[in-house]
Amino acid sequence: xxxxxxxxxxxxxxxxxxxxxxxxxxxxxxxxxxxxxxxxxxxxxxxxxxxxxxxxxxxxxxxxxxxxxxxxxxxxxxxxxxxxxxxxxxxxxxxxxxxxxxxxxxxxxxxxxxxxxxxxxxxxxxxxxxxxxxxxxxxxxxxxxxxxxxxxxxxxxxxxxxxxxxxxxxxxxxxxxxxxxxxxxxxxxxxxxxxxxxxxxxxxxxxxxxxxxxxxxxxxxxxxxxxxxxxxxxxxxxxxxxxxxxxxxxxxxxxxxxxxxxxxxxxxxxxxxxxxxxxxxxxxxxxxxx
DNA sequence: CTATCTGTTCTGAC
DNA sequence: TGTCAGAACAGATA
Numbered sequence: 097x098x099x100x101x102x103x104x105x106x107x108x109x110x111x112x113x114x115x116x117x118x119x120x121x122x123x124x125x126x127x128x129x130x131x132x133x134x135x136x137x138x139x140x141x142x143x144x145x146x147x148x149x150x151x152x153x154x155x156x157x158x159x160x161x162x163x164x165x166x167x168x169x170x171x172x173x174x175x176x177x178x179x180x181x182x183x184x185x186x187x188x189x190x191x192x193x194x195x196x197x198x199x200x201x202x203x204x205x206x207x208x209x210x211x212x213x214x215x216x217x218x219x220x221x222x223x224x225x226x227x228x229x230x231x232x233x234x235x236x237x238x239x240x241x242x243x244x245x246x247x248x249x250x251x252x253x254x255x256x257x258x259x260x261x262x263x264x265x266x267x268x269x270x271x272x273x274x275x276x277x278x279x280x281x282x283x284x285x286x287x288x289x290x291x292x293x294x295x296x297x298x299x300x301x302x303x304x305x306x307x308x309x310x311x312x313x314x315x316x317x318x319x320x321x322x323x324x325x326x327x328x329x330x331x332x333x334x335x336x337x338x339x340x341x342x343x344x345x346x347x348x349x350x351x352x353x354x355x356x357x358x359x360x361x362x363x364x365x366x367x368x369x370x371x372x373x374x375x376x377x378x379x380x381x382x383x384x385x386x
Numbered sequence: 387c388t389a390t391c392t393g394t395t396c397t398g399a400c
Numbered sequence: 401t402g403t404c405a406g407a408a409c410a411g412a413t414a
Contacts, residue, residue: 098393150394167394169410205410224409226394268402278395285393335393336411354393375404377391391413397406 098166098337100249100283101326101347103150106172109340110152110218111145113174118142118213119156126207129222132231136160148241148248149282161237163230170220170227171205173198174340177215197221198342223336246280249319254281256316263304263312271307272300273374275319284319287332287354290379291322294353299385300378301371325350353379 098106118141122134137156146153152172154162164172197205201219208220208229220229232240246262247254262280263271274280275289284292293300295318298311307315331337331345334355338344348355352362357370357379366383 102393165394167408168392169394222409223411224392224394226408276394287393332393337393389414392411394408396408399405400403 098170098331099150099285099288099326100147101288101323102331102337102345103147103152103166103283104327105331105345106166106340107145107147107152110154110172110174113216113340114142114154114212114218115144116141117216119210120213121211123209123211124207125202125209126225129207129220129225129228130230131228132160134231136231137162149245149278150285151241153237153241155234159233160231161234163232163237164220165227166222167224167226167228169223169336171198171222171336171338172340173201173219173221173338173342175201175217175219197223197336198338245278245282247282249281249283249323254316256313259316259319260309260312263307267303267305269304270300270373271298271302271304271315272378274304276374276376281319283323286376286378287334287351288319288322288326290354291325291352292319294318294379294381294385295321297385300373300380353381355379 119137121138124130124134137160140157142154143157144155146155152164156162197203202209205221205223206219207222210218247258263274266274272289272293275284275292290300296315298315326332326347329345329347329350330339332347333344334348353368356368359368361368361381361383364381364383366381368379368381370377370379372378
């Protein structure tokens with residue numbers, strides 16, 4: 097799924113696009129991806145768009161809010177009224193099926209469509225159908241999100257000491273597993289875990305209890321750095337991620353290790369390696385990371 | 387064609 | 401209780 101920088105990029109775009117608009121209808125094409133009674137949000141105005149971990153929260157007038165998880169391949173694409181159908185950025189190659197899943201909407205991966213009263217639409221696409229949209233009672237949602245998720249990396253309470261405390265709680269885990277566990281720290285996934293560990297000079301396989309305090313210090317700075325790079329370039333479109341206008345992010349052009357296996361390390365010139373760790377592809381530089 | 391990969395997370399088996 | 405493979409699903413890639 098999109099990770100924190102991608103979801104945050106979507107949130108910012110969405111906030112600009114839909115706050116103040118009234119939800120006129122919801123077309124649920126794949127019922128298992130939509131939980132709750134859509135009638136409870138129809139006719140209501142969107143008040144705000146938030147984020148917690150890798151999830152989007154749409155704050156709707158009244159008692160109910162929407163929670164959206166994009167998982168691996170979910171997309172939220174917004175189209176103003178004038179150009180519903182064809183992307184402003186993309187051409188449709190004559191006769192060829194487009195690999196760009198946002199060029200024509202709705203398409204075969206479009207499972208839920210929100211209609212706003214001004215004629216604009218929000219398309220929820222998901223190739224693999226892992227993502228979902230759920231309606232929650234607002235209080236219950238707030239409780240659930242604080243209960244189940246770890247500290248936000250951009251929060252002021254995410255300090256070096258806090259990170260040290262988190263690491264000490266899972267002394268036998270490898271450090272990458274700690275970074276990607278949403279109940280400990282929220283928002284970091286496979287890409288930004290690898291990138292953070294590169295910037296920190298720490299191997300992803302390192303066991304928590306072997307990590308010294310000066311390394312925790314570097315890791316804390318590096319997590320924020322990796323996520324900020326992601327955010328600055330509008331997220332990474334290595335796979336199926338698009339911004340809400342259908343444009344790609346550029347963060348993948350700034351990766352140091354993720355998807356760089358076999359290439360030369362930009363810092364030391366060594367060859368980037370790829371292994372499997374915790375069941376996931378894991379990238380690192382043997383020269384820079386110890 | 388077959389095997390393995392993919393930005394996630396939950397469940398069930400041991 | 402902790403860990404891990406497999407599941408949910410669909411496609412790209414070698």
